[in-house]
Amino acid sequence: MTNTRDAFIYREIYNRLRSGILTGQMKSGERLPSTRTLAARIGVSRNSVLAAMDQLTSEGFLESRAGSGTFVSESLTRLTPTTSRLAGKLSRRGKLIETTAVSRQRLATGFVPFTPGLPDLNRLPMAQFGRILSRQTRLLSPEAFSYGQAGGWQPLREAVALYLRMARGVVCDTDQVLIVSGSQACLDLCARVLFDPGDTIGTEDPGYLGARGAFLSAGLRIAPLQVDEDGLVVSQLRRQRGIRGIYVTPSHQFPLGVTMSLARRLELVQLAERQNLWIIEDDYDSEYRFHGKPLSALQGLDRTGRVIYTGTFSKVLFPGLRIGYIVVPRNAVAAFAQCHALAARHAPILEQAALAEFMKSGGFYRHVRQMRSLYKERQSILVDESRKLKGLIDVSPCEAGMQLVGWLTKSTRDGGKLLSAKAAQIGLDLAPVSDYALKPQDRTGFLLGYSGFGSAEIKRGMGLLERVLKDNR
Numbered sequence: 001m002t003n004t005r006d007a008f009i010y011r012e013i014y015n016r017l018r019s020g021i022l023t024g025q026m027k028s029g030e031r032l033p034s035t036r037t038l039a040a041r042i043g044v045s046r047n048s049v050l051a052a053m054d055q056l057t058s059e060g061f062l063e064s065r066a067g068s069g070t071f072v073s074e075s076l077t078r079l080t081p082t083t084s085r086l087a088g089k090l091s092r093r094g095k096l097i098e099t100t101a102v103s104r105q106r107l108a109t110g111f112v113p114f115t116p117g118l119p120d121l122n123r124l125p126m127a128q129f130g131r132i133l134s135r136q137t138r139l140l141s142p143e144a145f146s147y148g149q150a151g152g153w154q155p156l157r158e159a160v161a162l163y164l165r166m167a168r169g170v171v172c173d174t175d176q177v178l179i180v181s182g183s184q185a186c187l188d189l190c191a192r193v194l195f196d197p198g199d200t201i202g203t204e205d206p207g208y209l210g211a212r213g214a215f216l217s218a219g220l221r222i223a224p225l226q227v228d229e230d231g232l233v234v235s236q237l238r239r240q241r242g243i244r245g246i247y248v249t250p251s252h253q254f255p256l257g258v259t260m261s262l263a264r265r266l267e268l269v270q271l272a273e274r275q276n277l278w279i280i281e282d283d284y285d286s287e288y289r290f291h292g293k294p295l296s297a298l299q300g301l302d303r304t305g306r307v308i309y310t311g312t313f314s315k316v317l318f319p320g321l322r323i324g325y326i327v328v329p330r331n332a333v334a335a336f337a338q339c340h341a342l343a344a345r346h347a348p349i350l351e352q353a354a355l356a357e358f359m360k361s362g363g364f365y366r367h368v369r370q371m372r373s374l375y376k377e378r379q380s381i382l383v384d385e386s387r388k389l390k391g392l393i394d395v396s397p398c399e400a401g402m403q404l405v406g407w408l409t410k411s412t413r414d415g416g417k418l419l420s421a422k423a424a425q426i427g428l429d430l431a432p433v434s435d436y437a438l439k440p441q442d443r444t445g446f447l448l449g450y451s452g453f454g455s456a457e458i459k460r461g462m463g464l465l466e467r468v469l470k471d472n473r
């Protein structure tokens with residue numbers, strides 16, 4: 001092939017002929033038009049056709065007979081046309097996976113306010129991160145580019161362990177920290193390692209769809225648990241029978257934004273001990289706390305190895321990085337590492353190595369501090385702007401996070417679905433709280449993400465929101 005275009009044309013011709021033969025559209029023994037005729041018919045060079053036919057001949061799909069031309073091989077007589085009935089059937093588990101959502105269905109397209117949980121993608125420390133990445137490419141030993149450890153790149157495990165001990169009160173050694181592809185992979189590992197299909201797990205309601213999806217697709221049943229202003233209502237668990245684990249977001253409940261009180265945390269850890277439950281603590285955005293220090297992680301309160309702690313770089317850096325971490329009790333490290341190895345072997349080494357350096361250099365911590373003050377400012381812009389919508393929607397400030405909830409002063413029966421659809425038509429992304437809930441909600445609320453949008457966008461978004469709400473009165 002002389003260039004990419006020729007290579008593309010060759011591949012197209014090859015694929016079409018091959019699939020024509022495999023699907024039975026071209027029968028065994030059928031004669032193909034001459035290369036000259038085919039080339040003229042498709043409008044491509046004869047060389048591309050020749051190359052494709054040569055390849056198919058050498059693979060046994062075609063045979064050439066001296067003096068009479070090229071034919072579909074006789075030896076393929078047993079090939080029958082495929083029909084959808086005969087096409088590969090998914091397993092029951094495959095069908096369950098196919099139909100389980102990992103996130104809400106977004107009605108608005110593009111980067112529009114108020115998509116929740118998005119870091120500001122225009123403020124990423126890409127110049128610095130890029131330099132580190134390129135240095136790592138040169139400095140790492142050749143072995144680093146081979147298969148690595150399922151638990152992750154050792155220097156990153158060390159950097160994360162140090163960070164979690166220092167900043168989050170997590171009690172762990174480096175070997176309890178595994179690096180995986182984002183929190184989603186952590187949740188999937190938990191679902192498979194800690195539970196059997198048919199087990200029941202309690203999840204906050206409303207709650208994170210990625211977690212619910214991971215559990216459902218592993219065949220678990222979900223028990224929706226109520227959340228109030230102190231976080232998960234632990235007392236309701238005394239009445240629930242048959243629950244094997246609980247998924248919580250104590251630092252900043254997703255989506256409501258409340259922080260679980262210390263009293264509730266202690267109550268939950270004690271209950272887990274008494275009832276022999278696993279607790280999965282998802283600490284996805286704890287870095288964004290705007291006043292005072294965050295409450296230490298639940299994991300640090302646990303004395304019996306029942307809390308699994310998960311975190312991610314999706315919010316403090318960017319989601320496309322796909323790097324997260326999970327801290328597991330010592331006696332579960334081997335099972336988690338093995339499960340990760342079976343699914344993915346390990347997370348990509350180069351990015352892990354660069355991230356470890358970024359953390360060691362202090363660049364990571366600087367970026368988090370900058371984003372924390374930026375997002376704090378953006379939250380107050382959103383709250384100020386929302387005052388103009390008084391009587392329509394209530395937006396209260398929150399000491400943490402990347403989004404607030406705006407509660408309609410008059411609830412709607414459909415949980416805000418129609419309003420959300422109308423908002424999408426004018427380029428506004430309004431995620432109804434009800435999209436995250438299993439049980440009907442008393443109030444109608446929408447998530448108002450501010451972290452990913454500059455002040456002009458936030459103001460524009462609030463103007464659009466006013467229009468949608470007023471039109472609906």
Ligand SMILES: Cc1ncc(COP(=O)(O)O)c(C=O)c1O
Binds near residue numbers: 182185208254314319
């Ligand atoms: C509650 C919660 N956990 C975890 C995540 C991040 O997941 P990941 O690390 O897979 O990007 C999110 C992102 O929106 C989230 O809202």
